[in-house]
Amino acid sequence: MIDLWAPSAGLNVGPALMTAFMLGIVHGITPDEHTWPITYSYAIGGYSSRRGLVAGLSFSLAFTAQRALASELAYLALDRWFDASAHLNYIVYLVVGAAMWLGGRYIRGGRDLHLWRPRAGDPTALGADLRAPRPWMPLVHGFIAGWGVGAFALIIYTVLAPAMPGPALGWLPGALFGLGTTLVQAVSGALIGLVAQRIGLPADAIRRIALVTASRTLTWGGVVFVGGGLFGLLAPHWADASIATGLHIHNLAHLGLAFVLVMTVVMLIGIGSLVQQILYWQRHHH
Template identity: 60%
Template sequence: MIDLWNPAHVSLGIDLLTALLLGMVHGVTPDEHTWPITFSYAVGSYSTWRGLRAGLIFSLAFTLQRAIASELAYLGLSRLLTFAAVDFYVYVVVGAVMVWAGLAIAQGRMAPHLHLRPSPPRADPFADPRPWMPALHGFIAGWGFGAFATILYTVLAPAMPSAAWGWTPGAAFGLGTTLVQIFAGAAFGYWAARRGLPAEAIRRVGLLTAARTLLWGGGAFVLAGLFGIGFPRLADLSFDSGIKVHNLHSIGLPFLLVVGVVIGVGFTSLLRETATLRRAVPRG
């Protein structure tokens, strides 16, 4: 029987299946390393297909990272991946990239810069996210450390029969996450597209929501990371939810980041802007 709460080495096949199932749980539960970013790029894609593509690109980059980290763990380098403050440093880097991506989308260019001389405002200031943007985010976010990473790097990866297999638990975990995140991305994209507005208005709402989620969410990640680096004991405070599922078993800073970014900024902005444009679009 596979125990996803407290797994142990059984056999190669069972270990890889365990990693795959853990990845699926990781993808479906609220996780600060995946949901805010998948939501941002999927909504910014404003269609089901492009939302699915954003979730797929993000998750495949995440899978590559986890495969590399799994191999490093097999080689006895897990301490480089699991030191106490690693998650907080990842928060800062991920947050900074989120802010940059939000500015790039909002300002309509991939390299935001200060205007040295005035220029006439453009009718459409937004830029669609480029495919490599969720890929970059996925690879960086994958270095975050939590309960799932602990299992991968200290239980499953070291149990592989040789270095040739060391990367496979991380890859299986990443593919499990991918299976869920591509559908999540498609769902977010579909939801953004089904706002009952003209195509151009849907695009504007989707890109504006994505830009705001990345900007405000990125700022929240940076502040959370700096707070955790400076006050690790306070940042690690949480209370037991009583749910025996990783990512749901405790309520703390990571859970608050997911709720604050995805619901507090993302969904709120999408609903508010949709209502505003519906009032502005003439009926009939």
């Protein structure tokens, strides 16, 4: 019997690996601060289903490589940092936030870009001269984000990795968890790219809208993540507060700082920017 909520120690290899893969799928579906904001940013910046798929795959495969490495370290009992997992998570927020901000800075070519309303006459308002994200950027983000430690990671490192019969297989639970996440993130990345492609505007307009949205999501999302990391390090008691939902689903069982980060970056900044840019284009160019 596979238990995705609280798998017990002493699992056989087969059930342990199946549990890891299924947990990865749940991780990809549920709102997670280590995956959703970055996947959305790069997928929308690809402005096509193919580029969105590549962005989702690139991020998730790098995430998978990190989880496989960390799983092996956990099997070898080199996981002492997990004793301060919350502290580590807030440090990861800082690093991820800085990387997001730099990614957004790259897309807009070093120019300032306002969060909602562009300045009158600003040629960057609709994405003029903005640059598409480089293929390696989601790879770097995926490897960095993978070091965040939450309920899923702790299950892998403390229950599933030790269930492996030897060090040669210690990396497998992390790898299968990452592949489960990859499956979901690749599909969602393609769908996000398809949405950008099907806006119903000229190709040049779609490109500009997508790049402005990606730039804003990365730039201001990075600021939000850095703020969340600082808040967690400076006021851990408040940052660890959460609301219990009664759901036995990780990422949904308790809603706290991580959920706030996801909703702020993806729903408010990301989707808000996309809608604002579409309306801006329609008002000024029709």
